[in-house]
Amino acid sequence: MKRPGEPVQTVKxxxxxxxxxLVERVPFAGFLGVCLDRRGDEVTAILPFREMLIGNPMIPALHGGVTSAFLEVTAQLxxxxxxxxxxxxxxxxxxSAAPDLSGFRMPKTIDFTVDYLRPGLPRDAYARARIARSGRRYASVMVEAWQDRRDRPFAQATGHFLIRPADG
Amino acid sequence: MAAENLEERLKAFLEILPYAGALKLRLAGFEPGRAEIEMPYDAHLVGDPETGVLHGGAVSALMDTCGGAAVMSHPDTGFITATLDLRIDYMRAATPGQMLVAVAECYHVTRSVAFARATAFDDDRAHPVATAAGAFTVSLPDGQVA
Structure with missing residues (x-):
């Protein structure tokens, strides 16, 4: 629905x-450097490479904790x-220019399971999540991360989240 | 390798891991098949600024590192390991301002896979903040060949 005086670009x-x-509401996402890129209804999380994210400098590879955190932040956001x-x-x-999201509570992680498929290389990483189920209280989310090639993910995860009501 | 020697090596190893440094992880306890790692509270690691509670992603780095350290400390494994998978259950919110301590145990080792579990606590040692279980790759102890 297009409104006069409300160009599509402004809405975007x-x-x-x-x-x-939403990203700004999670300080830890800023600590990792995660940002989100939205194309239509598809959201891709991006983790720009930084030296700080390295686990073993001898290999060098992303720290497993970075990989799991990136997946968890992506799933949550x-x-x-x-x-x-x-x-x-x-x-x-x-x-309205800015929707009021002050009453919104971030979903809380109940559990999170990560499969490390390949070492995370010292370069940018990307991740996309898929909401397998989102009910009144619980949601199940799958998420996958890759680097150079989308068809060669370096990690995948599934997690359960508690959806908190605004007054909860 | 003597346990004290291994502990020193693991301590030094933690110090050179950039991400372990960013989280200020410190090896607090070490014995064969068991490791304890501390992570001080830091505002950068918060998940929800309204509550000041640490993000799960920070807890998972602590659990992963501690599980890996327990595997490295096991007499039947070498000094190199990688996480195959890790499951974390978040029991409760960590109390803002308090240091987190993870205790991990490597409870079974095969020729290829080591199994470890970890528990994280804040000051309240009676109620864990999170538990984790994972599988890790195994390298042979130094000097041994397959």
């Missing part, structure tokens, strides 16, 4: 601002985005 920027606002997306769109449709 505001939607991206809402997404960036993708789930959060899915949960607020309708509210963001509704706010944008009604002409």
């Amino acid at each position: 920027l505001r939607r991206d601002a809402a997404l960036a606002g 993708d789930l959060a985005w899915t949960l607020v997306r309708d509210d963001v769109d509704a706010a944008l449709q009604s002409g």
Whole structure:
């Protein structure tokens, strides 16, 4: 639905601002340097390479804790985005510049299982999540990370999250 | 290799890992098949600024490193290991401001795979913050060939 005086590009920027606002609510995501790239309804998390993320400098490879943290942050933020997306769109449709997400509570990790498939190379990494199920209280999320080739993931994970009501 | 020697080597090893340095991980306890690693509280590692609770991703790095250290400390393995998989269960939020301590035990080793489990605590030692279980690759102890 297109509104006069509300160019599509403006809506896109505001939607991206809402997404960036979610990332900012997780200080640890900033510590890792994770940012999100949205193309339509598909969100890709990006972990720009930095020396700090190296585990063993002799190999050198990303630290396993970096890999699992990147996957967990991606799963959590993708789930959060899915949960607020309708509210963001509704706010944008009604002409409001910034949807109010102050009542939104970040999903909490219940458990997280990571498979390390290959060493993480000292370069940028990407990850995408898929919400397998999102119910009233619990969500199950799958996530995969890759570097040079999308069809050669270096890690995959599945996790369960607790979705917290705004008053909970 | 003597255990004290291995402990020194592991301590030095932790110091040169850039990410372990970024999280300020420190080897606090060490015996064959068992390791203890501390991670001080840091505002950068917070998941939710409203509560100040550490993010799970920070806890998982602690668990992964501690599990790997327990595997390295086991007499039947060498000094090189990689995590095959790791499952973490988050029991409760870590109390903001408190140091986390992970204790890991390598409880079974085959020729190819080592199994380790870990528990993380804050100051309340009666109620774990998180538990983890993982499988790790095995290298042979120094000087041995397959």
